[in-house]
Amino acid sequence: MTVKAGYSTPMLHAADIENSIRFYQLLGFTTIDSDGSDPVFWARLHCEDGSAIMLLRAEHPLDASAQALILVLYTPDLPGLREHLLAHGLKAGPIAYPPYMPSGQLSLTDPDGFRVSVCHWGKQEQVAWEKKIGRNA
Numbered sequence: 001m002t003v004k005a006g007y008s009t010p011m012l013h014a015a016d017i018e019n020s021i022r023f024y025q026l027l028g029f030t031t032i033d034s035d036g037s038d039p040v041f042w043a044r045l046h047c048e049d050g051s052a053i054m055l056l057r058a059e060h061p062l063d064a065s066a067q068a069l070i071l072v073l074y075t076p077d078l079p080g081l082r083e084h085l086l087a088h089g090l091k092a093g094p095i096a097y098p099p100y101m102p103s104g105q106l107s108l109t110d111p112d113g114f115r116v117s118v119c120h121w122g123k124q125e126q127v128a129w130e131k132k133i134g135r136n137a
Contacts, residue, residue, distance in 0.1 A: 010071060013058040017043050019111045020055050026088050027073060064113030074121035078104050
């Protein structure tokens with residue numbers, strides 16, 4: 001048997017964990033554990049689908065322009081999620097329709113200025129993807 005790693009969980013540095021938790025809660029994440037300190041040093045969040053992220057308090061000032069990855073999330077109701085975010089005071093950009101995501105995506109920045117992309121992923125996209133990879137829908 002080959003030894004493998006798995007269960008990839010992005011870890012994001014955050015200046016203020018509690019502020020970042022509030023932001024990611026609006027996207028559907030819930031906190032499942034933390035170190036319990038005050039202020040919080042690290043926290044793990046997840047969504048109903050099992051996706052997870054970890055937040056780790058930054059020890060140095062953050063430079064969002066040096067971000068090397070984009071957190072990509074999917075929703076079956078992009079217009080509805082955008083309205084939800086706007087109603088809670090977040091700056092959700094307009095829905096764009098780039099060639100790689102013709103059903104739509106919007107861009108956000110988290111409290112530390114890191115880019116988060118939310119894409120539409122509905123039944124039609126799932127069926128087309130499963131057909132493309134040879135699975136029955």
